[in-house]
Amino acid sequence: MSAVWGFLTRTQGRGGRLTWTDWFSYGYLILGFLVILLPVLWLGLNSIKTQFQIESQDLSLLPGDFDRVARATVNGPDGREIFVIADLPDWVLNWSDISDEERADQDIAGFLAGYEGNQLYALRSHLGQVSNAARQLIADQGLPDWLNRYGALTPTAREAFDLDSVVATLDADQQRLLLEYLGQPPFEPNRIVTQALVTAPHPETGEIMQWAIPNPNATSEFFPGRAVNGSADGVVRLPADTVTATRNIAPEWDNYIEPLTNSAYGVNVNFVTCITNSVLVTVIATFITLLINSMAAFALSKYTFRGQTLFLVVILATLMVPATITLVGVFKAINATGLSGSIWGVIIPGAATPAGVFLLRQYMLTIPDELLEAARMDSASEWKVFWRIVLPLALPAIAALGILSIIWRWNDLIIPMVAIATATEAYTIQLCLLEFRGEHVSQEHYRLAMTVVSLIPTTLVFVFLQKYITTGIANTGMK
Template structure:
């Protein structure tokens, strides 16, 4: 701590700070904020629930509003919209619970305390309508095609007389079958969470509880409904008069569900992807250090015809964007049978022109006399390379190893080409793409797993950055 304080209070000269000191520390603070603020924002948003992210909640902390429910129930007279208050959190968040958590609650026993329209709304929300539908079918010996009716074509539906089946049922059973099939006038009930707010009543001025779908600070008026259902009319409230209670509620399931393979709507196990990325990064880094150091040793310490030409060609490949060679890499991976295997990610990038250049420049600074002395002692070329050159090149190898870890860990293009068809071989970056599909978006999972994917590369860079600077600083010195 003392060292950090000493560093942060250094001055260019004299006892008092001058304008250059202030400018330096302002630049340091600006750079720190540019790096930390996006990561902090990502970290806090990764703990928000799915509904918060879908509503584009701009609050900094992962807090939730105190909520009530708004139900929409169809009747022969039309649709009824009303508010249901004092529901437990597990009921309000039923759709976001995993199957194991849902099974731990007795939803059927819970709705027995309600009746009328409230009962119908909770029955649909808690997924009890299919259960009661099967009970009605068993009790009245109804045909199995009713379960497939909603997916039938118009011509297929015309071949079945649903009205004749409903004629022999009582009113409650008719409603169950009609809601399940989506037949008028009993369409399926809808159930959505609403924010509980307190605001002056537009008519009386008395503080009253209202339910609103969202709070937009930039909007002057917010539509709302009375929580006590005194009227089904929508009232308009001044946004600046709304008072809502927020509670800190981090959603740790954003992390645990993907890591345990319980993420809803995601067909990959992130723990497996994490393991694959570790294997790819570790093996590829070892191969990169071995192959690049051999090439650099030959280019730095051997004299042969075309040596300069080889080196120029290697450097020239740095100017070719990876996307240009993408088709060629794909054909090579497919032709060698590596498609769908992690080796298809490891082998194509085993040799890097940046690594060859970095190590060659460092090896040029090692005196040739050391190698000649080893050869005079009857050391083979392999022993010269392995026992003398590699230990002396350790700073540059460490720098290249760290860079290789970061490159491999964050690589998306090569895995996308080589293993996109085999989910068992997915790396972390490909797994992150799985959290966003055409019909289903799981941004809460993707943000959380992005934070997990940042941990290894961040730790490597933070604790080993001195090797990067030392290796690069010494490169090319003689």
């Protein structure tokens, strides 16, 4: 640690005085550190935010949320009524985000028994109990069975049934329940949304009150607020500088736990399987890449044959061809060989890399030919010369290529999309990250968390083995 501190406090000037060169150097180091650190820090902090916080585009740096209340909208014969319900438990406020197991653990009937009137109607709809209660009502009252399919009938087909006569036999609450179930006016679907609970003085009376507002992070000068106690009618404009909100710091570690335990809501892939597939692809592909590239580099650096320069030029020319241009050919080759839907379709197409051949060839050119000739004079076969002499001496370059290959294979998305996009059981980690955003469900909190998980292996490889990268590349003459 003292060595690190000594390096960081080193100055060019005498007596520890900082010169303009020192200021420039330290400024450049700090700028580079921030450029690298800030995106990673942003990703890490967002990965432990709740789904609601991310979807509401909360720009706060720390994970957590404001104290929240429910704003309910109830439709009835008297029109639409909007009001605030305070002191609801978290599982009610977050009902749409919790899993089926968590929902099953709640005593919904006992909870609803503590409410009546419009609050009951709003909470009953919010918790999805209208259908269950209406079916139970139909069974208990001996009502016609066609009521259960009435909502799916066409207007013409509904004319064959006398709904009004059935509704007339029920009391007011039963009528409301049945008509809500059937979606008949004026009982449109009731709705509950969460809003932030803040404290602010009433703009006219100055009385300190609790209000429900949409989002305290907005940049507007005023917030539309609705009194929690219902004493203020309608929406009141609250000056932003008078609003006080309480934010609770609460990391959402379930963003990591649920995908890794295959319990993430709305996700159709097993992330542990994706990690396993990526490990297999990375390890096997890296081994094959090192073997093929080292053999090709050995032939191009230590043998003289007709067309040697042409082969090298052709290999290097492929570096100038964008990968997207070859996608159609790669796709057809994978299908023709029967590798589609298999991880071998990801491993084999990228087995030989022109950059790897060039890197190893440049390093092997520095190995003295006299060593190889001496081995041949001692009756060593070409395989033994390659395996026992060239590979050990080229180990720094091979290590550098191996590390780069691990990073390439782990982060590759194009080849997996071409080869295994139709086989979810063969998905690699990069394809799995795409599954967290679908047409109807967006799970950005899971995707951010699993992106952090996907960065860990390559980060560890680079941090602990970076000396092999710099040494290997430096000795190959690559720029």
